[in-house]
Amino acid sequence: MDIDAIVQILKDAKQTRSEFVNLMDTFNDPYLVLISCILSLRTNDRTTYPATLRMLELAKTPHEMKEVGIKELAEAIYPVGFYENKARQIIELSRRIDEELGGIVPDEIEELIKFNGVGRKTANLVLSRGFNKPAICVDVHVHRIFNRLGYLKTKNPEETEFALREKLPTKHWIDINTLMVTHGQNVCKPINPKCPECPIAEYCKKIL
Numbered sequence: 001m002d003i004d005a006i007v008q009i010l011k012d013a014k015q016t017r018s019e020f021v022n023l024m025d026t027f028n029d030p031y032l033v034l035i036s037c038i039l040s041l042r043t044n045d046r047t048t049y050p051a052t053l054r055m056l057e058l059a060k061t062p063h064e065m066k067e068v069g070i071k072e073l074a075e076a077i078y079p080v081g082f083y084e085n086k087a088r089q090i091i092e093l094s095r096r097i098d099e100e101l102g103g104i105v106p107d108e109i110e111e112l113i114k115f116n117g118v119g120r121k122t123a124n125l126v127l128s129r130g131f132n133k134p135a136i137c138v139d140v141h142v143h144r145i146f147n148r149l150g151y152l153k154t155k156n157p158e159e160t161e162f163a164l165r166e167k168l169p170t171k172h173w174i175d176i177n178t179l180m181v182t183h184g185q186n187v188c189k190p191i192n193p194k195c196p197e198c199p200i201a202e203y204c205k206k207i208l
């Protein structure tokens with residue numbers, strides 16, 4: 001399968017990106033990528049976007065965030081999924097980063113996943129978006145679309161991440177998440193994908 005062609009077509013297609021994806025693109029701070037990604041877990045972008053803006057009005061650094069009350073943060077990020085847990089996790093990891101790590105977000109997956117509430121998806125996004133390091137952030141869109149294409153045959157996002165690490169050329173690692181998320185939100189939707197108008201249909205095995 002010509003993955004270079006698929007990536008180029010998706011780049012050229014310039015599908016509409018969600019406001020949250022655009023916002024994440026403006027961050028060049030790993031800490032902002034980290035806490036925004038936590039908000040986005042199990043929550044759609046339409047809800048996550050305004051919640052992220054409200055969170056950033058309260059604090060933008062670990063030092064500031066550790067002083068925010070859990071209740072105050074939970075109210076600001078409501079109604080993202082699990083908002084109370086996420087508020088607790090964000091304040092606790094902010095305290096650790098500020099007090100134990102000198103204010104520096106770790107740039108290794110193994111260190112990042114030690115934070116409560118941070119899984120491989122979030123850790124990979126921090127590496128790729130925050131540090132510009134080659135890492136593959138696999139969410140449900142990336143997992144679903146690569147399997148529909150027939151590029152992989154995997155059972156869950158974690159399996160997909162490791163399969164892509166073997167197969168996907170490194171030059172595509174950083175960009176692939178945004179491209180597939182945007183394609184998944186606009187065309188290759190979870191239910192009723194719009195195959196007749198899909199720009200990469202000729203490469204797709206359409207394993208639905």
Ligand code: SF4
Nearest residue numbers: 188193195198201204
């Ligand atoms: S052809 Fe259909 S299944 Fe394949 S990527 Fe496009 S929308 Fe998804």
